Amino acid sequence: MQPSAAQHTLKPDTRFDGGDPDCGNGLLLLVRRHIDPLPCGGLLEIASIDISVDEELPAW
Incomplete structure (x- = not known):
């Protein structure tokens, strides 16, 4: 199970x-x-109002 955005620190x-x-x-x-310019190991936080995104785009 992947942590939600509210759970990660x-x-x-x-x-x-x-x-x-x-x-x-x-x-x-x-x-x-938004990912391309991040340094190696960088973290991108993604917000969405579409309810399907939680399942379609889990944390990597």
């Missing part, structure tokens, strides 16, 4: 508000744009 390097698209409607492309 690590501070993200950056935060991305994905809004309402789900993974099949462009969210993955937007996430990629």
Whole structure:
């Protein structure tokens, strides 16, 4: 079981508000744009209002 954002204690390097698209409607492309500039080992926090994202995009 993956920890939810409310349970982790690590501070993200950056935060991305994905809004309402789900993974099949462009969210993955937007996430990629925010991951690419992160340093190796960097942490990206992703917020979304789409309920399917918790299952479609678990913590890696």
